[in-house]
Amino acid sequence: MSPQQRLPDLASVYRELYRAKFRADVRDGAATPFVVPLHLLAYWIVPTLYLTIPHRNRPWLYHARWLVLGFVCAFNWYLVRHVRSISFASSYGVGLLGAWTTIWTFTLLIWTRPQWDARRVERREIMRHVDEVGNRQEIGQSPTSSQNGRLSKLNIDKPNDQSSTLLRNCGTRLQLESHDSPSVTVTRRVQRNGDEVANGVRKKEAHTIKDIGDETEDSLLARSIVALNDSDGNPPLDQNMALELSRLTQEREYEYYWQEYPADASFWTRLGWAFDLVSSFRLTGWNWAPSCLPPYNPPPRIGQYQLPLEYGPHRSRRGYERTLSRAKLIIFRWVFNIIPSYIILDICATLMTMDPYFIIGPEHNHPLPTHLALLHPILLSLQRTTLAFVAIVIALQYALNFGAVLLALYCPPILGFRAHPWHLPSPTGSFTQVLDHGLSGFWGAWWHQTFRFGFSAPTKWLIRHGYVPPPQRSGGVGGAIITPLIGAIIAFALSGLVHGAGSYTSVPATYYWGPPLFFAFSGLGMISQSVFLHLLRHRTEKLPRWVCRLANLTFVILWLWATSWLLLDDFGRSGLWLWEPVPISFARAAGLGVDRYVWRYHRDSLPRWQWGARGRWWETGIVV
Structure with a gap:
């Protein structure tokens, strides 16, 4: 023994x-x-x-x-x-x-005063209808000329391997955060030397997307993404990556928004909001989330388009990280x-x-x-x-x-x-x-x-x-x-x-x-x-x-x-x-x-x- x-x-x-x-x-x-x-x-x-x-x-x-x-x-x-x-x-x-x-x-x-100051990121499905030529359009938005049928449907909850890898790679470069501003307006003008300027930032020839054919909505959105990326001082995006991201943006199934206290909503909606607040000690998804966590904001918008949830930083400076x-x-x-x-x-x-x-x-x-x-x-x-x-x-x-x-x-x-x-996280x-x-x-x-x-x-x-x-x-x-x-x-x-x-x-x-x-x-x-x-x-x-x-x-x-x-x-x-x-x-x-x-x-x-x-x-x- x-x-x-x-x-x-x-x-x-x-x-x-x-x-x-x-x-x-x-x-x-x-x-x-x-x-x-x-x-x-x-x-x-x-x-x-x-x-x-x-x-x-x-x-x-x-x-x-x-x-x-x-x-x-x-x-x-x-x-x-x-x-x-x-x-x-x-x-x-x-x-x-x-x-x-x-x-x-x-x-x-x-x-604190939650009913005045607290708000959380909520999502809702995008209602679309099909026009006469078979293109899906968001209700309340103008028709588009992009061929939305070229990609399979993007499911935010269960992203496919290709879109997940792409967006993760983009997210490491595109450190864009939408704070209180609900959207980003993109303007385009041409300088005398022919360089394009978007969001007030001159685009060098090496940073623009070349040879993408006609100026379809895909290409315009891709140019806007590149402009926003470069204006934040991030490395330039690859042409195909920017185009693919623009298409995934148009194929999103949900939109994300700040939900304040829903005072005029039903009892069950208010109960869900209050229960979430009381239960969320770390307040992930709320505007009160600690700064040490990855940022919790709705994805930024480019004009009428909102980028997918995968877009943006998912690792904080303190080392907290998440996967989608x-x-x-x-x-x-x-x-x-x-x-x-x-x-x-x-x-x-x-x-x-x-x-x-x-x-x-x-x-x-x-x-x-x-x-x-x-x-x-x-x-x-x-x-x-x-x-x-x-x-x-x-x-x-x-x-x-x-x-x-x-x-x-x-x-x-x-x-x-x-x-x-x-x-x-x-x-x-x-x-x-x-x-x-x-x-x-x-x-x-x-x-x-x-x-x-x-x-x-x-x-x-x-x-x-x-x-x-x-x-x-x-x-x-x-x-x-x-x-x-x-x-x-x-x-x-x-x-x-x-x-x-x-x-x-x-x-x-x-x-x-x-x-x-x-x-x-x-x-x-x-x-x-x-x-x-x-x-x-x-x-x-x-x-x-x-x-x-x-x-x-x-x-x-x-x-x-x-x-x-x-x-x-x-x-x-x-x-x-x-x-x-x-x-x-x-x-x-x-x-x-x-x-x-x-x-x-x-x-x-x-x-x-x-x-x-x-x-x-x-x-x-x-x-x-």
């Missing part, structure tokens, strides 16, 4: 102890199981229904948002105080849900994200069951296994921090990518365009942001930005109402230092509140002040490094790039290592590491770990149906 097999199975013992404590708390009335849909009342149901009712012209109804907010706060207070789950991750998630719902409701009802092919998104994320994450997460979870630190927390009095007892305390701390960090990152990648695949695969019949891959940015900007790049660009808008909304409200100066204001200390400082303090305080609430709702006893302190130190480290680099910017500019990157990475590693115990110790106390992340453990099948049970899901950890007891019909639902 190997030393690993002789280790006590502490993980299974403490799982049963925590489950027994949960059942005892429910029996004694000290805790209530988490039930869907009851405990989503403040998260989805009430805010969505309130935003469904038009209130722009009803001041009394707009002021009633304070009543809605009061209900949400009271409900979430009850949720955090009394609701728990037999699943360790779900019990931690109860606190996350209660705290985040409060922050998000403040964002939608107080810090549903098949490519599903296959790529399964092969390169979900499957590797599953394997790594399984290994991490198995290794954690061999260390009492991850089972009970740092206060355990159990002997360490041989492979850990021989390590120096510094190396032991480094090993535990690395394992925990890898587990957290991979778990987030696994959950977010798996959710995106489920949306793209199963939800188009229900959500329509909202489940299009255009709305599903990568969950994290480029790691080069960490190398180039240190902790600022770690938290502000590389780390998932799911809660970014909610965390930054209070600061934007303060700026909008003149309480703090805008950060872009040149000169003075206020805009350059004080405003970013206030924004960082608020963002990290709210993040600490969310994770502290998760610690509080865990079944075992925890030190729920640990996570807020960790995020406070993270903000302090980010601000300190930013100020230090700002003061030494003249010296650092002379250093080689690799030296600066190595210094940033070293600072991030050392700072997180020195402060992360506040968060990781609390994860151990809360039993969060005891959660089974995968149903089938290939690591245990290969002989790793203490126990050898390959099927990991306990019956109590799976959702089940519950009928409301003692006449409490509202407690009927799915227990998670």
Whole structure:
């Protein structure tokens, strides 16, 4: 028998102890199981229904948002105080849900005015009719002389390989973004030397399309595309590529537009708009989408034509990228994200069951296994921090990518365009942001930005109402230092509140002040490094790039290592590491770990149906 097999199975013992404590708390009335849909009342149901009712012209109804907010706060207070789950991750998630719902409701009802300012990109089919000579025409537009039948129909949801490749290649060159301007007007005139000018930009002979025959609408549109491309300083387009793009533009099946709050539309239209807003934490497809994501705007127009959705940049400067092919998104994320994450997460979870630190927390009095007892305390701390960090990152990648695949695969019949891959960029940015900007790049660009808008909304409200100066204001200390400082303090305080609430709702006893302190130190480290680099910017500019990157990475590693115990110790106390992340453990099948049970899901950890007891019909639902 190997030393690993002789280790006590502490993980299974403490799982049963925590489950027994949960059942005892429910029996004694000290805790209530988490039930869907009851405990989503403040998260989805009430805010969505309130935003469904038009209130722009009803001041009394707009002021009633304070009543809605009061209900949400009271409900979430009850949720955090009394609701728990037999699943360790779900019990931690109860606190996350209660705290985040409060922050998000403040964002939608107080810090912003969605019915006035929010708008999303929506699409509608283009209505066409066939003229006498067999050409398709858009209703309300003048007849065209182009031969639209030369190409097969372009389906935006499922682009064919040829059109997808073409438009992706064009998108890397054509960095055109339509912001608030709904269309681009193209004018053509001829200079004395014979050079054509479009959009006020002279076209050199090398940049024009030659030998395209008569000036059909295809050629005119292609010339306009080339003119717009060159006017933005992009490399010149190939003649055939520009012509093909112009034809695909004319063959589009949908048009995209900004949809403001549809106050005059039907109840179901308003409900869909409000539900989308309440559910979209990253606000992809909305005018409030964070700037770190790829741009979310309707495709630009050239005269009466709107370019396809594939046109334009689909990778942001921070490294977030998206694909518009549903098949490519599903296959790529399964092969390169979900499957590797599953394997790594399984290994991490198995290794954690061999260390009492991850089972009970740092206060355990159990002997360490041989492979850990021989390590120096510094190396032991480094090993535990690395394992925990890898587990957290991979778990987030696994959950977010798996959710995106489920949306793209199963939800188009229900959500329509909202489940299009255009709305599903990568969950994290480029790691080069960490190398180039240190902790600022770690938290502000590389780390998932799911809660970014909610965390930054209070600061934007303060700026909008003149309480703090805008950060872009040149000169003075206020805009350059004080405003970013206030924004960082608020963002990290709210993040600490969310994770502290998760610690509080865990079944075992925890030190729920640990996570807020960790995020406070993270903000302090980010601000300190930013100020230090700002003061030494003249010296650092002379250093080689690799030296600066190595210094940033070293600072991030050392700072997180020195402060992360506040968060990781609390994860151990809360039993969060005891959660089974995968149903089938290939690591245990290969002989790793203490126990050898390959099927990991306990019956109590799976959702089940519950009928409301003692006449409490509202407690009927799915227990998670």
